[in-house]
Amino acid sequence: MLLERISSPQDVRDLDAADLPLLCSEIRQAILSSSASVGGHIGSNLGVVELTVALHRVFDSPTDKLIFDVSHQTYAHKMLTGRAANYLDAERFGGLSGFTSPAESEHDLFSVGHTSTSVSLACGMAKARDLMGADYNVVAVIGDGSISGGLAFEGFDNLAELGTGVIVIVNDNGWSIAENHGGIYRNLAELRESEGTAPNNFFRSLGLDYRFLANGNDEAAVERALLELRDIDHPVVLHVCTVKGSGYEPAEDDAEGWHHVGPFDIESGTYEALRRSRCEKSETYADITGRHLLMRMAADERVVGISAATPYIMGFTKPRRDAAGSQFVDVGIAEEHAVTYAAGLARAGAKPVLGLYGVFMQRAYDQLWHDLCLNNLPAVILDFGSSVYGTSDATHLSFFDLALQGALPNLRCLAPTCREEYLAMLDWAIDQDSRPVVVRVPGNGVVSNPDFALDPKALAAEFALPRYDVVHEGSDVAILALGSFFSLGESLCDALSAPADGGPALDATLVNPRFATELDEAALDDLARSHRVVVTLEDGVLEGGWGEKVARYLGPTSVRVLCYGVRKGFPDRFDADELLAENGMTLEAITADIRAALS
């Protein structure tokens, strides 16, 4: 096996050209067998095998700089830079990050998981090279799906006047996560069909040199094209066409389905849809949301669902997108536009419901602040996956969302504790027209509470002003357990009432705060009068989060406040329960803290 003998890119360069088809085939097989076992980004990785081999034959990494956009397509790159065993040895499958990671290899320049960054990073590295009088190639590899993000445009726009050598490879497989959306994709299609000769050319319009390569899955052809560009003295775009899922028929036939899958059977091509959380075993909030929104859309033509290239997180599978028709819009990877577009929709009387991963809400901070909140427009944002039980890659941590939202004026962020409360909040958010509302969809699985009942007519009063729900009145200590961590609050009350160590039982007050960025000051005043300790539990980062607001409000009183959340940091591929334990969030640790504070 050739791949086993590749310990560095030099070994790739030393191979005979005649051996390369075999190498590519081995890489492809390794992608399939490792991903079949642990899941992964199938389509994009199969598509860039030949491109990656050619990159490492033409350029001399790490002296030459290879920058991968999103970097979910770097399995072949990892195999060729000393990490092949992680894709060949079943015991090591899944041992590497799914993204480039400087901690793993000097060939990985950045921790990257978000789109559209590579052109700007390449501009920066090329500029530094020139300032410091160095001499190497800077190469960015960006997928067509990443080009719709505004940052990529800003990068291309600045690249055009950089006046020095940078090579940007646009790897065009014709797909984003789902279908591509936006005018740029019509242009890429024109360019593909005309073999790069169409008169309209986005890249040339910005003043960039442009080259076209029809078959990016022909290693020799890619190698020739790259050789022509090596050591170029100005910015150039090489538009390379590849096939998403190349070489594996099921993935070629269903590009959306095979973008990212869980374990699968190679022979039959059946896969598990990737679970976003260990807890979503059966019912998912995605499905609950899709079903409910479709019903709301049918009853009201003003309701419009919006996604930024991830329709599945809000349950909008292809059949549901078809059913929604013009009432569902995927704007592609363009979170800023998605939020500002929602602001425009709300201003003109529609009822936009935008579904975002918490981590990608970060890409639209100013649009939230300036377009939505300053204008106080009644758009609804569903904040998915925001939990320590969500995605655990450092690039995709989704539990910074409350800190992000906490200072946004006019915004109401509601944190439901169960599916019934979620639907009540969602309905209220859609029906009201006084402000932007975020509903923080629990990211730790669906809890159903059949006892939960809100009279639909009472909804307006329920969520119109910040009001806590005191679920149980006890004494001494009050547990304020926000949203997805309400069940942790219940467990904590149980543990306090029946201590394992036989200590004195405590009858703790249990509160469902419901409002994640605003305080119910009257309720806090009441609690402060009748309790000595207040505990806040939140499924998110501690700094700038919700609990700190409670601590600040109660700061002038004699009440002791204990805030629990995750300290800021970039933990990577962690076990959520271990992370909570490291942050003092076990029942044992919290009960001990409470007893100490009371004594």
Added chain:
Amino acid sequence: MLLERISSPQDVRDLDAADLPLLCSEIRQAILSSSASVGGHIGSNLGVVELTVALHRVFDSPTDKLIFDVSHQTYAHKMLTGRAANYLDAERFGGLSGFTSPAESEHDLFSVGHTSTSVSLACGMAKARDLMGADYNVVAVIGDGSISGGLAFEGFDNLAELGTGVIVIVNDNGWSIAENHGGIYRNLAELRESEGTAPNNFFRSLGLDYRFLANGNDEAAVERALLELRDIDHPVVLHVCTVKGSGYEPAEDDAEGWHHVGPFDIESGTYEALRRSRCEKSETYADITGRHLLMRMAADERVVGISAATPYIMGFTKPRRDAAGSQFVDVGIAEEHAVTYAAGLARAGAKPVLGLYGVFMQRAYDQLWHDLCLNNLPAVILDFGSSVYGTSDATHLSFFDLALQGALPNLRCLAPTCREEYLAMLDWAIDQDSRPVVVRVPGNGVVSNPDFALDPKALAAEFALPRYDVVHEGSDVAILALGSFFSLGESLCDALSAPADGGPALDATLVNPRFATELDEAALDDLARSHRVVVTLEDGVLEGGWGEKVARYLGPTSVRVLCYGVRKGFPDRFDADELLAENGMTLEAITADIRAALS
């Protein structure tokens, strides 16, 4: 005078075409005389007089929707929609917002002050129109300078597949705030020179219909062009060339200088450079920064200054930009790119120093989190104007920056109290290579402290770990006064030590915390042992800010914590001292709170 008789757009439509040159001349005169008195955005407003008149003659606002990008160019629009008196009557000069404001008029659809939003807003309004079966025109007016922002690209990209009527007017005056930067501007220039016929066409490359109008200062010509587009059934871009400062020679001759000025003399064309703060009477942090960075650049070719279209905030006037040469880069209005570009520079060993207004840091939240902080790269960001004494337009509030940064891992935010400490922090930030550093430049004027002394060799130890500077050790109450509010802390200590009402004197401890997003836990532990009350003072929003971190950390102790800052909200054109008073931040109110907490 015609203008006095215009109370609504209908009056504009009722005018004889022959009267329009006079109307335009009156508008131009009103712009000049009101701005000469109170300052304003001169160049852009003079440039769009004819365009604005034509818009209100062809379209029927507010039924038809006019959306202005940035909206600093809407003086004529305001005059034609019932607000002319504010530009004609000297007593009412400056009484209106400098931006569109729905609170002022139904003709102002959004509160807008940031760039690049109009295309996305227009997409949203058009989509809502279609969903609801309505029938009106949606028109966005976007300046060429705003097109470099990625959000505008996302908007154009989505506009191309919207499949319904939207008119986007690209008002091309050839200037951003300073010179335009980016490949798109070469294309706009080509299109201007070829009267819209150049083969490379950015808008057409996205699949958009495109029209060109050479003289946008010819009202009749604009009117004819708009009439052709009214009720169009698909998205179209009208590229209109106007002259920034049109009709006023000084502004035509110096577009950058006259972008936004303070009061000026119309005859001689001499103006005050706009003061960003009431306190910056003589020495400014802009000038201090420009001078210091130029010196650092001369000594080290790795140091590179970066601006996103506002070089003047960091003191990079044209002569300093010329002196810096390739070591200063203006990337245009592209904050996301600016941050990610800085990350690339730092990764390759350069020493980027990026100057941003605090409010525009918001546009790059994810780039801060993902590109800079996750990769822990040693770029320096200078955070300007972040103070309640900064710009007071609701659109430009710059005191949310600490809440924004508070949860960003790896980031060190330093808050200097005087010019000497600022330069020490700036030097340390540039020289270190362990992490991204923000220096929060005081936005309330330059304080010099000649006694401040840090041995340059001791700098590494000073700022390498969060360490508070206990300036005075007292008892009972500790005042932690952050950065620009350190002088408030000094005044507070004085007030406590010599009470005006003859009450008991308090010898308060005074602390310069220096670290705005991290805690010195050992110092807080010490303070908690020896004080009964801890006070935090910060020049920023309370929710999610720095003081709440202190309150959370001390929550489990018996110390009372009083946090002072501004409650989240969008105050508009406020008096800073009044705003502080409303938030309980007068010496009288705070001393009373402290005495109550001690009693």
